[in-house]
Amino acid sequence: MPETTRPEPPVPYRWAVLIFVSVAMGGNYYIYDSINPLERIFIDHLGFSATQFGWLNASYSVAAVATLLIGGIIIDRIGTKKSIATFAALCLLGAMLTATRGEAQLMIAGRTVLGLGAESMIVAVTTALAKWFRGKELSFAFGINLTIARLASVAADNSPTWAHAVFYPEGSAGPPSWRGPLLLAVGAGALSVATSLVYWLLETSAEGRYELGKAGEVDKLEFRGIFRYDRSYWLVVGLCFTFYSAIFPFRTFAIDFFTNKILATHGGVAASEAMRVLSHEKAGFFNSLLPFSAMIATPLFGLLVDKVGKRAWFMMFGSLLLMPVYLMMAYTNISLFLPVSLMGISFSLIPAVMWPSVAYIVEQSRLGTAYALMTLCQQIGFFLLNLLIGWANDYSHAGLDNPRGYALGMWIFSLLGFVGMTLSILLRLRETGPHAHGLETITTAKSAA
Numbered sequence: 001m002p003e004t005t006r007p008e009p010p011v012p013y014r015w016a017v018l019i020f021v022s023v024a025m026g027g028n029y030y031i032y033d034s035i036n037p038l039e040r041i042f043i044d045h046l047g048f049s050a051t052q053f054g055w056l057n058a059s060y061s062v063a064a065v066a067t068l069l070i071g072g073i074i075i076d077r078i079g080t081k082k083s084i085a086t087f088a089a090l091c092l093l094g095a096m097l098t099a100t101r102g103e104a105q106l107m108i109a110g111r112t113v114l115g116l117g118a119e120s121m122i123v124a125v126t127t128a129l130a131k132w133f134r135g136k137e138l139s140f141a142f143g144i145n146l147t148i149a150r151l152a153s154v155a156a157d158n159s160p161t162w163a164h165a166v167f168y169p170e171g172s173a174g175p176p177s178w179r180g181p182l183l184l185a186v187g188a189g190a191l192s193v194a195t196s197l198v199y200w201l202l203e204t205s206a207e208g209r210y211e212l213g214k215a216g217e218v219d220k221l222e223f224r225g226i227f228r229y230d231r232s233y234w235l236v237v238g239l240c241f242t243f244y245s246a247i248f249p250f251r252t253f254a255i256d257f258f259t260n261k262i263l264a265t266h267g268g269v270a271a272s273e274a275m276r277v278l279s280h281e282k283a284g285f286f287n288s289l290l291p292f293s294a295m296i297a298t299p300l301f302g303l304l305v306d307k308v309g310k311r312a313w314f315m316m317f318g319s320l321l322l323m324p325v326y327l328m329m330a331y332t333n334i335s336l337f338l339p340v341s342l343m344g345i346s347f348s349l350i351p352a353v354m355w356p357s358v359a360y361i362v363e364q365s366r367l368g369t370a371y372a373l374m375t376l377c378q379q380i381g382f383f384l385l386n387l388l389i390g391w392a393n394d395y396s397h398a399g400l401d402n403p404r405g406y407a408l409g410m411w412i413f414s415l416l417g418f419v420g421m422t423l424s425i426l427l428r429l430r431e432t433g434p435h436a437h438g439l440e441t442i443t444t445a446k447s448a449a
Contacts, residue, residue, distance in 0.1 A: 009210040013202070014132050018141055020199045021125045022148035024088055027192025028118045029149045029291075031095045032060070033156035034185035035111075037167075037284050039256040041176045046102045050253070050398070054390025057252050059108045061383035063115030064376070071120030071372050080128035081200040087124060088196040090117025092189030099182035119379055123371045128199075130359045130367055139306045139356045143299030146351060150291035150298075152188065157255070157288035159184065161281045172277045229370065232435070233361045235427040236354055237374045239315060242420035243350055245381030246322060246413045247343070249389050251287060253409070258283035258336065260400045261329075269401050286336050293344030294351070301352040311353045311439040312431040316424040318349035323417040330410035357439050388412060 009017075035042075035056055042048040075083045094114030098107050125145065133141040159181055160167050166180035262279040263271045271279070305311055325339040355371075362370040389409040392398075398405030431439045 006210055009132070009206055013206065013210070017132055017199060017202050017206075018129065018144060019148070020195045020202065021084065021128055022145045024084060024192045024195040024199065025122060025125045025145065025149040026152035027088070027188040027190075027195070028091050028121055028152075030152035030156050030188035031091055031114060031185045031192075032057075032118060033153045033251070034095075034159070034181060034188075035098075036157055036251060036287060037160050037255050037280070038178060038181060039253065040259065040280070041178050043256075045175065046104070046178060048104060049390075050393040051387070051390040052104050054249075054252065054386040055104075055108055056111045057249070058383045058386040058390075059112045060115035060118070061379040061386065063112045064119040064379040065383065067116050067120060071123060073369060073372075075120070075124045075127055075372070076366075076369060079203075080124050080131065081203040083124040084121060084128065085193070085196040085200050087117040087121030088189075088192045090114070091121060092186070092193050094118075095182070095185045095189040099179055099186055102178055115379075119375050120372070123375050126355060126371050127367055128203075130356075137303070137306055138359060139302035139352055140299055141302075142356050143302030143352045146298045147295040150295045153291035154288040154295065156185075157284045157291070158281075160277075160284050164281075168277070173273060229373075230361055230435075232427060232430055232439070233358065233370065235423055235430065236357055236361070237377050238423045239319070239350070239420055239427065240354060240374055241377045241381045242416045242423065243319070243322070243346075243354075244378045245385045246326075246416040246420065247290070247347055248382055249385035250326075250413055251290065252386055253389055253393065254287045255280070255283045257329075257398075257406050258286050260398075260403050260406075261336075263400055264403045265333075286340055289337075289340045290344050290347050293341065294348040297345065297348035298352045301349050302356070305353050305356075309439070309441050311357050312424065312428040314353045315350055315357075316421070316428050318346040318353075319417065319421040319424045321349075322346040323414065323421060326410040326413040326417070330404075330407045360439060385412070385416075 035053075039048075039050070039053050042053055043050070071083075071087070091114055094110050094112070094117065097110030097113055100106060100110070126142075129141050129145060130138065155162070163181065163184060164172075166184060167176050168174060169177050169180060259276075259279045259282075262282055263276065266275050266279070301314070305314060321342050325343045328334060328339040329336065358370055358374065359367060389412065392409040392412065393406065396402070396405035396408045398409070427439075430436070
């Protein structure tokens with residue numbers, strides 16, 4: 001008997017999938033960013049150094065590096081629905097451990113458990129989107145996914161404002177709480193688990209009714225095969241390494257940097273307690289502008305790239321925008337809106353182009369492994385830069401009494417921007433040559449044809 005061809009999932013079904021996996025990923029984002037507003041609280045009330053605070057995210061990255069590659073193989077073997085739920089449960093466990101006691105070792109252990117699940121979960125969600133949306137506004141779907149997830153980052157950065165009573169349970173004049181904000185992160189982890197289970201049900205139902213993307217045969221974990229990926233893939237991986245290393249470790253320390261930069265213009269060490277609280281809230285707002293701008297602009301950039309192609313060119317333009325922002329913040333008194341806005345545009349543009357580009361370079365049966373390897377290299381950057389910037393701030397005695405001490409870290413971030421620009425130029429040259437994969441030419445209309 002001839003094989004019956006199943007219909008493709010209807011548009012509303014695909015977008016329901018997108019929403020639930022994105023909310024699940026958003027819980028992951030909130031947990032990761034929940035410590036951003038807490039650096040000064042940890043330093044002043046729990047006795048942390050900037051280097052120890054950097055270890056909270058560096059330990060996350062160590063775990064991610066240790067598990068991402070095998071996580072990609074797991075995704076390819078057991079499928080996205082089981083992978084997303086499993087990794088979401090690990091994220092929840094990590095959040096619970098971090099909130100247990102205000103001891104550096106236990107908190108680092110909790111962040112390590114978070115790292116075991118969080119980045120592999122992002123890879124699983126990315127792989128799921130590639131399966132459900134390849135050839136169907138893939139970049140736009142990635143943009144919507146990041147918009148929803150980054151809403152959680154905006155919420156975490158602004159939590160000193162909207163959750164003021166959680167941060168200051170005895171009022172602004174009383175001591176701040178370190179545990180209350182972390183319990184909010186536990187709630188976000190519970191939401192992530194719940195929505196990942198809904199996605200499991202949606203995909204299980206679809207498998208019996210619709211034609212879904214095929215995973216193909218799973219490659220064995222052979223390092224020789226891993227390093228046979230095309231040069232364009234490795235240029236994208238290199239750009240991923242430099243770009244995210246210049247963004248996320250900056251966000252780890254940005255609220256403390258912004259707080260002290262703002263306080264320096266309002267009395268410095270002599271500033272009132274009320275001004276310190278207000279500056280903390282403003283700093284969270286400025287840090288949230290990065291994910292907030294990306295929430296709005298990333299899907300629009302994704303839709304634009306789906307229409308016109310030119311992916312390597314857009315990555316080159318985004319890298320150019322990133323290069324001057326750190327030195328502007330370190331050496332000028334210009335409003336933080338300008339450098340943070342430029343960073344926000346870059347933060348919106350490059351991810352909207354970079355991650356979907358991999359789906360055009362790597363065959364679908366190896367996509368989970370390719371995304372995992374790319375994210376693994378990204379996490380090596382996170383590990384190195386979180387420790388390096390923490391060390392730089394301690395070495396330069398950066399703080400309210402020495403705002404210029406942050407300059408060393410800003411120079412390190414600027415150097416990463418220059419390297420990223422170089423890699424994006426090389427990618428542009430390759431993708432306009434004889435070994436191109438269509439990054440500059442493939443559009444939605446051509447895919448449909």
